[in-house]
Amino acid sequence: MVDNDAGARGARRRLSVEDRRSELLRACLHLIGTRPWDEVSMANVADAAGVSKPLLYHYFATKSDLYLATVAWAAEELRAATRPDPSLPVGPRMRAALDAHLDWIDDHALAYRAVIQGGISSDSRVHAIVERSRSEVADRLAEAFELSNLTAKQQITCRGWVGFLEAASLEWLNERPITKHELAQLLQHSINALFPHFRQHSRK
């Protein structure tokens, strides 16, 4: 029954385990935030992914595992999309990362809001993933300014700016009252304003 069901619905495309897993996670990510997670069932996710519920359970033993895996996968996607290009000077490099960040949250607005604003992040494992992402953004900011040993004030300011980025992004997502380009400029200005003592970076 399990095999038949999976076969009937999932046979059209033959995917590797990894590709299938990514497809399930992508489907789940698109469901997160569309309604409270409590109201999303494994059957809903299976339907959205076009697979059987048993197949979904084959990959994720519980709904909680699925959520955790989805957040981890999304964090990795965002990390990859915003990875700084070392061939660029620091100014354009930061700007490219900001643009990629905004493109990503624009495309995944509901899930971004749900996860950042608490969603299920009372789960300490989910919270750890979100915190790791924040920490990495702060580290990249410090790296952009070629700071290897941050003072406590610089560290606090870096983490503060990550909070600025999130809060400004969430506010923007409400009604997108300015263009993404304008928001990227605003964020770039906020970096320039908050880090005047950091190494002056190329504006080119």
Added chain:
Amino acid sequence: MVDNDAGARGARRRLSVEDRRSELLRACLHLIGTRPWDEVSMANVADAAGVSKPLLYHYFATKSDLYLATVAWAAEELRAATRPDPSLPVGPRMRAALDAHLDWIDDHALAYRAVIQGGISSDSRVHAIVERSRSEVADRLAEAFELSNLTAKQQITCRGWVGFLEAASLEWLNERPITKHELAQLLQHSINALFPHFRQHSRK
């Protein structure tokens, strides 16, 4: 049995309903963040408050109601503590509000972290309280600059700064590596840096 129990433990002090309620909420606030909320029982809260469990249930029908009431009460406490003093010029007025904010989160560090970082804020009612607080801080910031009609960019920057405040506060609470006074200065500087186009305010 209920009355006896309540009488035996709660009779020493005769409190008004409002004072008793505040006392219960204060006890609950001090428990939030000491361990995952899932692991806190109504009996734990009753014990911490020195009252019987039935008395606690008399005030709060469910553990979820208690949490919600505690967050609402804490938000109101923080709001009252940081209310701007209109007799002060804008610079000292903002600084006094910042100092009061930092004093409050310093005193309630665990609960502040738990609520801001998601705790149970997947509960949409809790989330609404936290969002209202953020919104009010942003409004006060705009008022300090005597801005009645914010442009979209100013609005996004105000909300972004509230994110900066939260993230910087949480980072500071980890190890308190600088003094509260230094953190207040850092926050004041961040306002000055982010809002250069706002009406110049007195530094005195």
